[in-house]
Amino acid sequence: MPTLLHLDSSADLTNSRSRTLSARFAEEWRAAGADHTVRYRDLHRRQLPHLADAALHWPERLRPDDANPPADAVTLQNELIDELTAADALVIGLGLYNYSMPSTLKAWIDHIHVPAVTAPFDVEVQPMAGKPALIITSRGAVYDVGTPTADWDHATPALKIILGEALGMDVDAVTISRTLAGRVPALAAEAERGKQEFDAALERVTELARRYAHKE
Ligand SMILES: Cc1cc2nc3c(=O)[nH]c(=O)nc-3n(C[C@H](O)[C@H](O)[C@H](O)COP(=O)(O)O)c2cc1C
Numbered sequence: 001m002p003t004l005l006h007l008d009s010s011a012d013l014t015n016s017r018s019r020t021l022s023a024r025f026a027e028e029w030r031a032a033g034a035d036h037t038v039r040y041r042d043l044h045r046r047q048l049p050h051l052a053d054a055a056l057h058w059p060e061r062l063r064p065d066d067a068n069p070p071a072d073a074v075t076l077q078n079e080l081i082d083e084l085t086a087a088d089a090l091v092i093g094l095g096l097y098n099y100s101m102p103s104t105l106k107a108w109i110d111h112i113h114v115p116a117v118t119a120p121f122d123v124e125v126q127p128m129a130g131k132p133a134l135i136i137t138s139r140g141a142v143y144d145v146g147t148p149t150a151d152w153d154h155a156t157p158a159l160k161i162i163l164g165e166a167l168g169m170d171v172d173a174v175t176i177s178r179t180l181a182g183r184v185p186a187l188a189a190e191a192e193r194g195k196q197e198f199d200a201a202l203e204r205v206t207e208l209a210r211r212y213a214h215k216e
Contacts, residue, residue: 002036002213004029005087009043009105010095010138017179017198018138021205022093025134028209029089036213039083043104048076051110059117080111081118085127089134089212090169094155096139101155109162119166129168132212135159136205137173140180142190172208176201 006026010016026038051057055067056077063069084090094105101109115121118128137156143149156173164171178194181187 002032002088003086004036004038004089004091004212005084006038006040007043007090007092007105007108008041009102009108010093011044011097011102011104012095013044016093016095016138017176017201018093018095018136021136021138021174021176021201022091024202025091025136025205025209028206029213032210032213039087041083041108043108044102047104048080048107048111049073050107056111057114059114062116062121077111077114080108081114084112084118087131089132089215090128090163091134091136091209092159093136094138094159096137096153096155099152099154101159109159113162113166119168126168128163131169132215133163133167133169133171134205134208134212135163135171135173136201137175138179139175139177140184141177141187143175143177174201174204174208 004026006022008019008022010018026040029036030038052073053067053069055063055069056073092105094101112118116123116125120126135156137153139153141149143153153175156175160171160173163169176197178187178190178197181191181194
């Protein structure tokens with residue numbers, strides 16, 4: 001039974017572009033067949049705690065002798081890792097927050113990226129290797145190539161490294177920008193392009209969902 005793990009992290013519960021795009025993706029995944037299931041986790045509505053103890057970055061056998069992470073934190077981490085590794089595909093929606101990822105999503109990353117468990121270390125373990133992952137990043141301002149802010153999105157590149165390099169997943173990224181054009185006077189002239197980017201992103205996530213769903 002092909003399972004999609006669908007994560008949202010935008011703190012906007014009424015007008016979020018990334019939520020709209022990730023929902024479109026999940027809808028198309030479900031449309032691939034009754035056996036295509038979706039496991040949904042809203043990281044903003046049901047926030048995870050920060051990583052309780054640095055020892056949790058390692059499996060038990062690699063932790064310092066005096067490590068004693070709280071048992072409930074270990075249980076939560078195992079639950080999150082099991083949920084991830086049970087998935088055949090992953091879609092993550094996020095807004096760019098202070099040039100980085102929402103802290104709710106970062107908390108999830110800190111729990112699931114564990115060397116020798118989800119990423120290679122002294123053993124070549126990589127349970128997510130080759131599985132597809134889509135990162136959908138919605139950004140308020142302009143980050144076009146050739147502009148002074150072209151490299152200011154530090155969320156999408158970090159997620160690509162974690163999911164693609166560490167976890168070995170096949171990563172795609174869909175980014176939109178200019179979403180603050182209706183609110184920030186200096187961006188007002190960008191509104192039409194922002195709408196075009198959003199419409200193109202809707203088509204792209206639909207196409208990617210079909211591709212991911214039929215990979216099974
Ligand atoms: C806390 C916070 C920080 C933000 N920081 C940035 C930023 O650094 N750069 C930017 O372009 N937009 C920033 N924005 C705007 C969001 O990226 C933009 O509204 C985006 O569309 C949010 O995603 P969403 O539409 O899925 O909610 C910020 C918004 C919030 C709420």
